[in-house]
Amino acid sequence: MSLTVVGSVAFDSVETPFGSRERMLGGSATHFALAGRFFTDVRIVGVVGRDFTDDHVDVLRTRGVNTDDLERVSDGDTFFWAGRYSWDLNSRDTLDTQLNVFADFQPKLSQESREARVLFLGNIQPDLQREVRGQCDRAAFVALDSMNLWIDIARDSLIETIRGVDCVILNDAEARQLTEEPNLARAARRIREWGPEIVVAKQGEYGAALFTDSGFFSLPGYPLETVVDPTGAGDTFAGGFVGFLAAHAGSLPSDDLYRCAMTYGSVVASFNVEEFGTERVQRLTMDEVEERFSEFERMTSFERVPLPGRA
Amino acid sequence: MSLTVVGSVAFDSVETPFGSRERMLGGSATHFALAGRFFTDVRIVGVVGRDFTDDHVDVLRTRGVNTDDLERVSDGDTFFWAGRYSWDLNSRDTLDTQLNVFADFQPKLSQESREARVLFLGNIQPDLQREVRGQCDRAAFVALDSMNLWIDIARDSLIETIRGVDCVILNDAEARQLTEEPNLARAARRIREWGPEIVVAKQGEYGAALFTDSGFFSLPGYPLETVVDPTGAGDTFAGGFVGFLAAHAGSLPSDDLYRCAMTYGSVVASFNVEEFGTERVQRLTMDEVEERFSEFERMTSFERVPLPGRA
Numbered sequence: 001m002s003l004t005v006v007g008s009v010a011f012d013s014v015e016t017p018f019g020s021r022e023r024m025l026g027g028s029a030t031h032f033a034l035a036g037r038f039f040t041d042v043r044i045v046g047v048v049g050r051d052f053t054d055d056h057v058d059v060l061r062t063r064g065v066n067t068d069d070l071e072r073v074s075d076g077d078t079f080f081w082a083g084r085y086s087w088d089l090n091s092r093d094t095l096d097t098q099l100n101v102f103a104d105f106q107p108k109l110s111q112e113s114r115e116a117r118v119l120f121l122g123n124i125q126p127d128l129q130r131e132v133r134g135q136c137d138r139a140a141f142v143a144l145d146s147m148n149l150w151i152d153i154a155r156d157s158l159i160e161t162i163r164g165v166d167c168v169i170l171n172d173a174e175a176r177q178l179t180e181e182p183n184l185a186r187a188a189r190r191i192r193e194w195g196p197e198i199v200v201a202k203q204g205e206y207g208a209a210l211f212t213d214s215g216f217f218s219l220p221g222y223p224l225e226t227v228v229d230p231t232g233a234g235d236t237f238a239g240g241f242v243g244f245l246a247a248h249a250g251s252l253p254s255d256d257l258y259r260c261a262m263t264y265g266s267v268v269a270s271f272n273v274e275e276f277g278t279e280r281v282q283r284l285t286m287d288e289v290e291e292r293f294s295e296f297e298r299m300t301s302f303e304r305v306p307l308p309g310r311a
Numbered sequence: 312m313s314l315t316v317v318g319s320v321a322f323d324s325v326e327t328p329f330g331s332r333e334r335m336l337g338g339s340a341t342h343f344a345l346a347g348r349f350f351t352d353v354r355i356v357g358v359v360g361r362d363f364t365d366d367h368v369d370v371l372r373t374r375g376v377n378t379d380d381l382e383r384v385s386d387g388d389t390f391f392w393a394g395r396y397s398w399d400l401n402s403r404d405t406l407d408t409q410l411n412v413f414a415d416f417q418p419k420l421s422q423e424s425r426e427a428r429v430l431f432l433g434n435i436q437p438d439l440q441r442e443v444r445g446q447c448d449r450a451a452f453v454a455l456d457s458m459n460l461w462i463d464i465a466r467d468s469l470i471e472t473i474r475g476v477d478c479v480i481l482n483d484a485e486a487r488q489l490t491e492e493p494n495l496a497r498a499a500r501r502i503r504e505w506g507p508e509i510v511v512a513k514q515g516e517y518g519a520a521l522f523t524d525s526g527f528f529s530l531p532g533y534p535l536e537t538v539v540d541p542t543g544a545g546d547t548f549a550g551g552f553v554g555f556l557a558a559h560a561g562s563l564p565s566d567d568l569y570r571c572a573m574t575y576g577s578v579v580a581s582f583n584v585e586e587f588g589t590e591r592v593q594r595l596t597m598d599e600v601e602e603r604f605s606e607f608e609r610m611t612s613f614e615r616v617p618l619p620g621r622a
Contacts, residue, residue: 039618088493182399184516185534205495206517209531216610220520220529223496247618259613293615299527300611302570304604307350307558 007122024277031232035239222270241265318433335588346550533581552576
């Protein structure tokens with residue numbers, strides 16, 4: 001079952017308390033694809049500039065990501081972002097943003113990309129997300145990410161786009177901001193009333209929460225002693241989550257699948273933050289993924305122990 | 312197995328977006344005892360003033376809490392706190408603090424209280440905590456809570472006290488502040504290097520995390536759509552957690568017990584915030600506790616679903 005992702009492909013320069021990197025391969029679609037490919041065939045739709053080399057393309061292609069719809073614009077440069085994280089990694093300052101060729105991004109989906117059973121609309125302008133969603137009318141499952149910028153300047157369009165998808169994946173602060181509900185459970189209910197069957201709230205180091213008709217599910221973050229670079233963790237989570245669901249797109253969706261997908265998403269995201277950019281996920285193996293899945297099982301399991309004197 | 316708690320007994324006036332209450336029964340030892348008594352016999356050590364009526368004592372006594380060591384000072388008033396919560400309940404302003412008789416609190420433990428198998432040192436001055444701990448030399452398990460005030464003004468004393476206990480229960484921000492470690496896993500390791508076998512980090516709406524020799528365990532917060540009053544949630548958690556462990560103080564401690572205790576603590580705390588002060592926990596039943604325990608099981612369980620084409 002194939003999965004199409006539409007989003008940004010970028011170069012990131014990042015400073016954290018643990019070091020810095022210049023012009024690393026990044027972007028929401030990149031992080032998503034490198035995680036999703038562990039579970040299913042991924043097609044990436046995006047735009048890059050003349051500074052994007054074949055070696056960059058090969059990072060994706062040699063890991064099984066289909067790059068046929070990665071458009072290269074010869075008279076411009078790739079989207080560039082530079083940022084610096086605070087000492088506790090919980091906030092960051094943007095030092096530079098150069099949209100470059102991404103400013104005029106018009107996603108061009110090949111027939112193969114349009115026919116994907118599962119579609120992920122990465123964090124781009126909501127009108128564009130809706131247009132892409134319209135092109136993929138055979139998708140059985142469509143998920144969407146967004147960000148505070150679009151909530152600030154295009155809230156109505158974003159809500160209109162959300163009405164047409166099955167799953168919304170947001171940071172919990174964004175879910176609260178979007179719905180103007182300080183309570184996360186109410187915020188998720190509000191979003192689900194707009195149409196999506198499922199809402200996933202990403203909670204950074206605290207993990208992620210899932211809201212469906214069947215109720216609530218939550219997973220903690222993996223307790224790393226050293227987080228080197230949080231950039232792309234949310235997109236990596238989404239790639240694991242949606243990628244796993246895409247691998248099962250022939251099955252009826254079920255809470256069991258969603259919960260397992262949440263765990264795989266959390267697993268891959270936990271590796272992503274161990275090193276800069278995509279460094280760790282690039283050399284990640286499926287054995288490592290499965291081993292950490294088992295650790296998530298161990299760190300969340302508990303049993304009722306009877307009280308003395310009770311049945 | 313009995314459990315002695317030493318801490319504050321207070322009157323709280325609270326304003327939240329959902330209403331307000333004047334001079335409710337509160338304080339760390341009160342919330343702790345009303346939660347712990349679901350699991351074991353609790354003895355409360357504290358001080359109150361002339362404004363503390365028999366009806367207030369009866370709230371504890373009729374629920375099985377032993378109040379023999381609740382000292383009443385006839386020429387002073389009970390500790391009073393007033394506060395107002397923000398719209399999202401994630402911050403609060405203190406409007407008034409009157410320490411009253413609590414300012415000169417010198418815990419006086421009867422022989423019975425000193426002989427408890429389990430001791431909880433609620434959030435009081437660390438020198439006092441250490442003195443009480445010294446009086447209870449037969450305790451098999453001693454847990455401690457504290458707050459940012461003592462980290463600010465009595466950090467060395469607090470660390471000295473921590474060296475003599477088995478378990479530290481703190482908000483995660485306090486654990487980071489105490490250890491000057493922004494990373495929670497490192498902060499917990501640092502505290503455990505000082506002596507305590509286990510560290511519990513309370514994470515508010517995100518739940519709670521447990522660090523032991525056996526590794527990491529985490530539970531989410533219960534996803535309430537309406538949180539009326541967070542006051543005392545942390546003490547209620549501690550009461551459920553330590554109370555459950557005290558009920559098993561004859562057994563060897565084990566990770567299974569700690570994890571189950573984390574869940575009971577989270578369950579009772581989730582009820583505490585549903586209404587003002589101790590209102591909800593006062594009329595809570597063990598059947599309700601067990602039912603919500605089952606909900607925690609449901610909202611954290613997941614299974615590995617094989618990927619198509621894999622073994």
